[in-house]
Amino acid sequence: MINVSIIEDHQDFRKGLSSLLDASEGFTCIDTFISAEDGIKYLSGDEELLLLDINLPNMSGIEAIPLIKKKFPGLKIIMLTILDDDNTIMEAILSGADGYLLKKTPPIQILASLKECINGGSPMTPSIAKKVLMLFKKYIPKNNESFSLTKREIEILNLLVEGLSNISISKKLFISIQTVRNHIRHIYEKLQVHSKSQAVVKAIREGLV
Amino acid sequence: MINVSIIEDHQDFRKGLSSLLDASEGFTCIDTFISAEDGIKYLSGDEELLLLDINLPNMSGIEAIPLIKKKFPGLKIIMLTILDDDNTIMEAILSGADGYLLKKTPPIQILASLKECINGGSPMTPSIAKKVLMLFKKYIPKNNESFSLTKREIEILNLLVEGLSNISISKKLFISIQTVRNHIRHIYEKLQVHSKSQAVVKAIREGLV
DNA sequence: CTGTCAATGACGCATTTGTGTCATTTTTAC
DNA sequence: GTAAAAATGACACAAATGCGTCATTGACAG
Numbered sequence A, B: 001m002i003n004v005s006i007i008e009d010h011q012d013f014r015k016g017l018s019s020l021l022d023a024s025e026g027f028t029c030i031d032t033f034i035s036a037e038d039g040i041k042y043l044s045g046d047e048e049l050l051l052l053d054i055n056l057p058n059m060s061g062i063e064a065i066p067l068i069k070k071k072f073p074g075l076k077i078i079m080l081t082i083l084d085d086d087n088t089i090m091e092a093i094l095s096g097a098d099g100y101l102l103k104k105t106p107p108i109q110i111l112a113s114l115k116e117c118i119n120g121g122s123p124m125t126p127s128i129a130k131k132v133l134m135l136f137k138k139y140i141p142k143n144n145e146s147f148s149l150t151k152r153e154i155e156i157l158n159l160l161v162e163g164l165s166n167i168s169i170s171k172k173l174f175i176s177i178q179t180v181r182n183h184i185r186h187i188y189e190k191l192q193v194h195s196k197s198q199a200v201v202k203a204i205r206e207g208l209v
Numbered sequence C: 001c002t003g004t005c006a007a008t009g010a011c012g013c014a015t016t017t018g019t020g021t022c023a024t025t026t027t028t029a030c
Numbered sequence D: 001g002t003a004a005a006a007a008t009g010a011c012a013c014a015a016a017t018g019c020g021t022c023a024t025t026g027a028c029a030g
Helices: A011-023 A036-042 A061-071 A087-097 A108-116 A126-139 A151-161 A165-175 A175-192 A196-203 B009-022 B035-042 B060-072 B086-095 B107-118 B128-137 B151-161 B165-171 B178-193 B195-206
Strands: A001-005 A025-034 A049-053 A076-081 A099-101 B002-007 B027-033 B049-053 B076-081 B099-102
Touching: A001 A011, A001 A036, A001 A108, A011 A025, A011 A099, A011 A108, A025 A036, A036 A049, A036 A061, A049 A061, A061 A076, A061 A087, A076 A108, A087 A126, A099 A108, A099 A126, A126 B107, A126 B128, A151 A165, A151 A175, A151 A196, A151 B195, A165 A175, A196 B076, A196 B151, B002 B009, B002 B035, B002 B107, B009 B027, B009 B107, B027 B035, B027 B076, B035 B049, B035 B060, B049 B060, B049 B107, B060 B076, B060 B086, B060 B151, B060 B165, B076 B086, B076 B107, B086 B128, B099 B107, B099 B128, B151 B165, B151 B178, B151 B195, B178 B195
Parallel strands: A001 A025, A001 A049, A049 A076, A076 A099, B002 B027, B002 B049, B049 B076, B076 B099
Antiparallel strands: none
């Protein structure tokens, strides 16, 4: 038996969800709230799972996540949303939600998702998953070939990013410091930079490391 | 009608999938291959969707993605995998797959996922979605206060990350180069680093910029 | 009102860095 | 088998950097 609570300001959707849960084998809806503030104040802690609307009057669902998690660290939180806006998703992820469902998700799917979440998964509708992947790729570009660095140059670039000085690099690779400086010179030319800090920034930003 | 092809080296799983597809309303399995190499060579381009195993002999499914995408840019690729290893998922995402399903996913779920994928979503099983979220959070840390840098120090740190030299910074901020060096000195102390490159790496990795 | 801290500025000095020019030996590619 | 690219190494020099020490001013907290 999975105990669930709901925070959702629209009466019809709230009632619909709680009825769905109570009517379904293995689920009980033990509490419902119409605002994040109410939920934070009156959540009993008896539920294993919380369905949390994002668009709430006053405090948003996203702002509520860290506060609720602080009070009940083990509680799983699944966000409900009508909009799959990039920023919203991003914020929800970073705030620590455990799943993200669009409100139009069919009931059977919702129930399946709740079970998955209890079992440690992060259910999300495919369209939201798509957004997450796109965000991910945006933040981790991962170019490699474009600057045509050689193996050795990439190796040295990595050591630069680790913060090693030329002399440390030369000792680590058992080569002369002059050689290290030569490699670095070539790295600069290829990345079109003129200092270590510029090189490491570019290396990180372009995903060369 | 959704046309699907399959690349999967295990005969039983391959046959099972193709039978499932052909037996299901709205799906046709138009081709199957036992290796990535075969798929790349002989895919007709008539399919809208490809089910691609990750663990294949010789060339892995992940290596195959960019090659296949290059030949058929519009083709949707869903990865099939038994293991939800972090690195594998990461690589698959960055290689540009459109969905990620565990092989143990129930048939009904698989068919639903294929439809979702065709409609532009990125279906993934909740346990994989969980991994993706964790990876995401790992790569976007988002700290700020922890090093208690002053406003001015943050300002200068940003300019360092932009690759400016001390002189350029002093000119930009209308202060003496000595002052700039002083600020940088304090930044180093707070970040516990000893060079510009170390500072900018830390600034980026810790999300200070 | 006094002490702490941020921001500003300075001098000095050993080291490191960025860059120019050159040379030898392996690897790789055609 | 030869030409190009990569990896190794060197010398030199101006500029930048990292760090030690010190001083003045303004803001803010107790």
